[in-house]
Structures are given as structure tokens and as C-alpha cells.
């Protein structure tokens with residue numbers, strides 16, 4: 001018999017790819033989303049494959065009870081949360097409430113239905129890490145009152161709440177610490193590094209980097225990311241698990257690669273480094289490998305090639321009128 005899955009945040013970038021993966025595995029999938037940062041077109045393929053869409057804010061317990069009435073789930077994936085740093089200043093209270101009240105509502109649903117629940121946490125729980133690469137046993141270095149604190153603390157609270165529901169109510173929880181993920185369906189104007197660089201490069205503009213570009217990130221292609229989350233859900237691992245690609249690049253390297261790929265010759269534009277910007281990001285994925293057998297497969301070159309086609313199409317559809325959102329720029 002087919003399994004039933006709920007994907008909260010399924011109209012977003014990663015959630016829509018996860019929805020497609022679950023549908024391809026024969027799941028009945030319901031997506032709950034309020035489109036605060038998601039887009040209906042992300043579910044075009046899923047709609048053809050029978051996804052059920054519910055418009056609801058996960059912070060709204062009575063709304064969830066009404067819109068999901070009569071539905072029974074085996075697996076709940078909670079990916080609902082704005083994730084771009086440009087949203088941290090715009091809606092910090094919403095972000096904190098989504099990671100706390102919203103996640104609690106889904107934990108209650110999981111508890112009531114005996115479902116497993118996966119929380120999309122983040123490498124941001126490590127903050128400006130002093131341990132490199134980041135291993136799950138590291139407690140992190142987070143500023144509770146900085147520009148990124150609404151997001152970082154929402155994720156840390158979401159993990160603590162997940163663990164508490166496991167201890168107090170026996171809920172089967174999974175926690176994916178997601179590292180920088182990129183791919184088609186990212187909002188071209190959402191301010192994150194990959195869409196920003198592509199939109200700027202395809203418009204022949206200078207790419208914006210913060211600081212000198214020597215800070216590192218590890219970029220995971222989205223098909224690898226959702227395969228990792230699915231493998232984690234199927235595993236018996238209830239501790240937090242890093243899901244990301246351990247190959248590390250400097251931001252400057254990423255900018256140069258995208259300029260080369262798009263043929264952009266404009267100079268790079270440097271802006272001040274934002275407060276508490278992590279200097280180094282690289283997941284240690286030993287736990288993921290040991291618990292799930294998963295590891296990423298897609299090279300940065302392959303992944304960026306598919307992004308190139310995607311962002312070209314986005315620009316065409318928008319008549320060339322997309323502006324990269326730059327922090328403080």
C-alpha cells in the first residue's frame with residue numbers, strides 16, 4: 001500500500017523537489033504551504049502527478065486541523081521556513097514563530113498520528129563555527145542577538161523541541177542539518193548566493209561578494225539534498241545529521257566559476273561583510289554516511305550547468321526584469 005506524506009513548505013525550492021521525489025516513489029503527497037517565500041509554479045510537475053495542495057500557515061493550529069481533517073500521514077517533512085538572509089530583517093518574528101509554534105503544531109500532528117517527522121534544520125545552528133569541518137557534536141557559536149539570530153535560534157529551538165517530543169511523547173523524530181543547497185526553482189530574487197550570481201552574470205553585471213570572498217561554503221545540489229533527507233527519514237537515526245556536500249569552495253571561486261560559465265566579463269563588486277557571516281562552512285558527513293548510506297553524487301559543474309538553463313529561462317519569462325537582492329547594497 002502507498003505511504004502518505006505531508007511536506008510542509010512543499011511549494012518552496014527544496015520542498016518541491018522532495019515532493020517530486022516522494023511522488024516518484026509512489027507516495028500520496030500533501031503539501032501545506034502559505035507561499036510566503038514559495039511559488040505555485042514549483043509544483044507544476046507535482047500537480048500532474050497528483051499532489052494535494054493545502055494553503056495554510058503552519059503556525060495556525062486550528063487552520064491545520066481544518067485543512068488536514070481526515071488525512072492520515074506516515075511521514076511528515078517540515079521544510080517550512082523562510083531561508084534567505086534578506087528575509088531575516090524583513091520578518092524575524094515570523095521566522096521564530098514558524099520554527100517554534102509552527103514546528104510544534106506539526107509535532108503534535110505526528111504525535112496524534114504516530115507519524116515520523118523530519119525537521120529541516122540548518123548548518124546555521126553552528127553559527128560562525130570555530131570547529132572545521134562542522135561535526136554534529138559541535139555545539140556552535142551563535143550570537144543570540146545578531147542579524148541572523150532569528151533564523152539560527154529558530155533552528156536550534158526546533159531541534160530542542162523535536163528531541164523533547166521524542167523524550168516526553170515518544171515521537172519518532174529526524175533532524176536534517178542542511179548545508180547550502182542550490183538548484184533550479186530557487187527564487188531568482190531571493191538574495192542567496194547562487195541566484196544572485198546567476199542573475200547578475202546573465203545580465204552582464206558585476207557579481208556582488210561580501211568581504212574579500214575568501215569565506216568558504218560547501219554547495220549541495222538539490223537532488224542530492226532531497227535524497228539525503230529521504231534516506232534519513234527511512235533510517236533509525238534520531239540525532240541531528242548533517243546533509244550537505246563536503247567539497248568546499250571560496251565565494252570568490254564560485255563567482256569566478258559562474259562568470260566563466262556565463263561568459264560574464266564584468267568586474268566583481270565588493271560589499272562589507274555582514275555581521276556574524278560564517279567564515280567557513282563544510283559539513284562532516286560521516287554520520288549521514290554511517291546511518292543512511294547516503295552521500296552526494298552531483299558535481300558542482302553539473303549542478304551549475306542545470307542552474308544556468310533554469311535562470312536563463314527565469315530571466316526570459318520575466319522579460320529580463322529581475323534584480324538580484326543584495327544585503328546592504
Ligand SMILES: NC(=O)c1ccc[n+]([C@@H]2O[C@H](COP(=O)([O-])OP(=O)(O)OC[C@H]3O[C@@H](n4cnc5c(N)ncnc54)[C@H](O)[C@@H]3O)[C@@H](O)[C@H]2O)c1
Nearest residue numbers: 009011012013014034035036037038057058080081178181
Ligand atoms: N536552501 C538551503 O540552502 C537551506 C540551508 C539550510 C536549511 N534550509 C532549510 O530548508 C527548508 C527549505 O528551504 P528552501 O531553500 O527551500 O526555502 P524556500 O523559502 O524556497 O521554501 C520554504 C517554503 O516554506 C513555506 N513557508 C515558510 N513559512 C511558512 C509557514 N509559516 N507556513 C507555511 N509555509 C511556510 C514558504 O512559502 C516556502 O514555500 C527551510 O526550512 C530552510 O530553513 C535550507
